[in-house]
Amino acid sequence: MTGGSHLRFEAVTKRFDAPKGGIIDVLTPINLEIDRGAFVVFLGPSGCGKTTLMRMVGGLDTASSGRILLDGQPVAGPDRRRGMVPQSYSSFPWLTVAGNVAFGMRYRNDLTAAEKAERTAHYLNLVGLTDFADAFPKRISGGMRQRVAIARSLASGSEILLMDEPFGALDAQTREFLQEQLLEIQRREAKTVIFVTHDVEEAVFLADRIVVFSARPARVLEVVDVNAAIGTERTFEVKESDAFFRLRNHVLHLIRDQTRRLPPELTEAHS
């Protein structure tokens, strides 16, 4: 039964052929359920396969076995219900900021030109870039470029935002600012977000739930209910609370144990 969950992972696996023969397991059967409107963070040691799993939701990668259901329908390929915000090359350099946001609706025939213009203006305003509408991405900061990508995806009508370490290349101040802004947008627009990161503090601050993955082959170590531990209020002060501190340490330990382990291909080259 698919039940009522928005997004459902059913025994999803991924394996690659190793360059020297044999098989590398990337994901061991993953079972997960994600509610509509939830902010879910995939956290795990680098190279563990969390990005691969997120890409599968977008239809940009395929599972070796198992399936992913979106509202009960198996995910087959990419479409605009699931929008992507990559870490780099996130905005098209040949289009202005407004052009980039409008690009999100280029393939929507159900909207009139006036509606598209209105939506462009709305989402530019939402991410605070109205004043930079006519600027090219080259002229704005890295953080602004990520906001362009978010606005473009929202304008296209994405229900789920797939964010692959979107703030990974930004400086600490910009990063904090964008984290708060993203939370505000996500809550206001009631979007589901899957956010991949290896930054524990970022994960705890942003997530409703953190899915902590083991080192490769990845399995779900723990699904951390962040709201239960620190509440739903997320302001800058939350980061200084004891509850936040304890939860961060708990997750940090989970991750640290994993990072200490040797990569599996060095220890178990099975065929």
Place this chain on the structure above:
Amino acid sequence: MSSTGAVSRVWGGLVAFRGTSSRRADLWLAVAAFAMVGGLWQASTSFGWTSPQFLPGPVAVFDALVTMFRDQNFLWHIGVSFVRVWSAFLISLVMALPLGILMSTYRLAGALNEPLIDFIRYLPVPALVPLTIIWLGIGEETKIALLWMGTFFQLVLLIADDMKRVPQEYVEIGFTLGAKPFRILKDVALPAMLPSLVDNLRITLGWCWTYLIIAEIVASDSGIGFVIWTARRYVKTPEVMAGILTIGLLGLLCDQAIRMAHRRWFRYL
């Protein structure tokens, strides 16, 4: 004092490792380089270092050029060559663009064509002259075909490379916004690769000009190549050199025109 400061600042940028410069300094240096070569050339004839039979001076070459324009309809010959180069170049482009893009988009097209094109592009164009004459005769087709052979096979691979360098992120963003493969090519890949494509067109257009002589010495009665080849027969060295310089100058002008267009079109870079 301040002017010496400015001079040393510009100079510092010019000689620093990967340093910077200004448009004006670049222009002056280019003029200086031409003037230096021209000066050396003039000196070698003035002081009699070389025989005017083999190396006529700049004045003699310039005189020859004037005569060619006045008495030999040289402007028309230039026009003929220009049309040949651009026809061959545009035919190459129209053919290479879809093929190059396909080669980098679908492995089937890439694996089928890459080795074949790599093989052909190493064949020297002059070696293909006899075969081309046998196949196409000595008409206009032969000349265009020779220019095309020198350009097309290089251009395909360059375009395939341009396409390959389009970040995967752009393509995936396109897909997650609901674009189908053809729209991705048209709306995402093409604009993304355009700046480097124009750069490569500029370079291959230059190569196309270099094959002009080969194409125009084959039973031709028109074009800059023909003029040079005819002058050679009568050992009119000034005219030979005037013809060569004309090709260089046309190449330089085309190149600068495309560079300028590049700067205007791609301000966003």
